[in-house]
Amino acid sequence: MNFLEERILKDGIVKEGNVLKVDSFLNHQMDIELLDRIGEEFYNRFKDKNITKVLTIEASGIAIACFVAKYFNVPLVFAKKSKSVNIDGDMYVAEIESFTHNCKNQVIVSQKFLNNDDHLLIIDDFLANGCALQGLISISENAGATIEGIGIVIEKGFQIGGKVIRNLGYHLESLAIVESMDASTSTVIFRDQGGNG
Amino acid sequence: MNFLEERILKDGIVKEGNVLKVDSFLNHQMDIELLDRIGEEFYNRFKDKNITKVLTIEASGIAIACFVAKYFNVPLVFAKKSKSVNIDGDMYVAEIESFTHNCKNQVIVSQKFLNNDDHLLIIDDFLANGCALQGLISISENAGATIEGIGIVIEKGFQIGGKVIRNLGYHLESLAIVESMDASTSTVIFRDQGGNG
Numbered sequence: 001m002n003f004l005e006e007r008i009l010k011d012g013i014v015k016e017g018n019v020l021k022v023d024s025f026l027n028h029q030m031d032i033e034l035l036d037r038i039g040e041e042f043y044n045r046f047k048d049k050n051i052t053k054v055l056t057i058e059a060s061g062i063a064i065a066c067f068v069a070k071y072f073n074v075p076l077v078f079a080k081k082s083k084s085v086n087i088d089g090d091m092y093v094a095e096i097e098s099f100t101h102n103c104k105n106q107v108i109v110s111q112k113f114l115n116n117d118d119h120l121l122i123i124d125d126f127l128a129n130g131c132a133l134q135g136l137i138s139i140s141e142n143a144g145a146t147i148e149g150i151g152i153v154i155e156k157g158f159q160i161g162g163k164v165i166r167n168l169g170y171h172l173e174s175l176a177i178v179e180s181m182d183a184s185t186s187t188v189i190f191r192d193q194g195g196n197g
Numbered sequence: 198m199n200f201l202e203e204r205i206l207k208d209g210i211v212k213e214g215n216v217l218k219v220d221s222f223l224n225h226q227m228d229i230e231l232l233d234r235i236g237e238e239f240y241n242r243f244k245d246k247n248i249t250k251v252l253t254i255e256a257s258g259i260a261i262a263c264f265v266a267k268y269f270n271v272p273l274v275f276a277k278k279s280k281s282v283n284i285d286g287d288m289y290v291a292e293i294e295s296f297t298h299n300c301k302n303q304v305i306v307s308q309k310f311l312n313n314d315d316h317l318l319i320i321d322d323f324l325a326n327g328c329a330l331q332g333l334i335s336i337s338e339n340a341g342a343t344i345e346g347i348g349i350v351i352e353k354g355f356q357i358g359g360k361v362i363r364n365l366g367y368h369l370e371s372l373a374i375v376e377s378m379d380a381s382t383s384t385v386i387f388r389d390q391g392g393n394g
Contacts, residue, residue, distance in 0.1 A: 030266070032271070058256035059256045059275065066229065066232065066263045069229045075227060077226045078260075110225055113226040
């Protein structure tokens, strides 16, 4: 079990409906030492790639991506989320449709900040169905950038997002993959990633 | 002129309507070395205070606040912005009304993460009319926390936010205070802060 899985067991809270609350250390209140260690871990996993930029999406992805970008010593770009509106200026826009809610959102990045010279590491805190991540991939491909890898802090392995992204051939690393949760017993089972987890 | 003012003159873009675009280094694409230096600068300005937590608001405030929190070695809490909705659970909620747009928003923090033992440093990237900041102050006061200081990266000195906050007696430090801008000549005039600027 790695440092993140240990922390999830210690401070995560399992709620009915497969909800894992990590808001005391990851996505509302944030433990900066943990974020720094996550940044270092992603650096170790992707340091052989020639990363030129880290790409994430607002809001809670930003804090994690900051520390990843610090270890790689490259700029961070964060995509903005918006209800579908007309965008002025030169923007990459991905329209994403939620699997669980009957709504569409846009993921937006200024064209100034992504181009075909970029080798991207995409970072986010959670991967479930992967709608937001699909939007980030769409934007990166539109920009002609190379996606060198995708780093996720917590993947819900029982939802489809991770499978979709791996099927598409992307190098996806999730620091913790939750196989199952049980709110009644407060248990979380992680996927065994063979020492790399 | 300090490092931030120099960077604004170098890479900021002045647009009509008193708009200062710093999206190439501060709030869309982010220069991590600059953010780290901003974190260190706020640490130097507030290190005599017994800061227990850094408080900011999504989205672009998060990146700056991360590095401030790193220097203080304390947790970061970020408030969420939302259109007015019914909030369930134990939340501090501040209703803020925009001066410039005819709309209300809510600023929300879980009650778990702010209490009357906290000594807060509030951080944000921009201060103009100060609506978001007023919401953060309201929440902090509701929690019984002590606001030890407020750190702003860029204050628009010709708008009312900074004056309001200083009139209320808060210790506000802005790394750069823009007195005036002119899009036709691409000039930015900063307030002379007497060596502390």
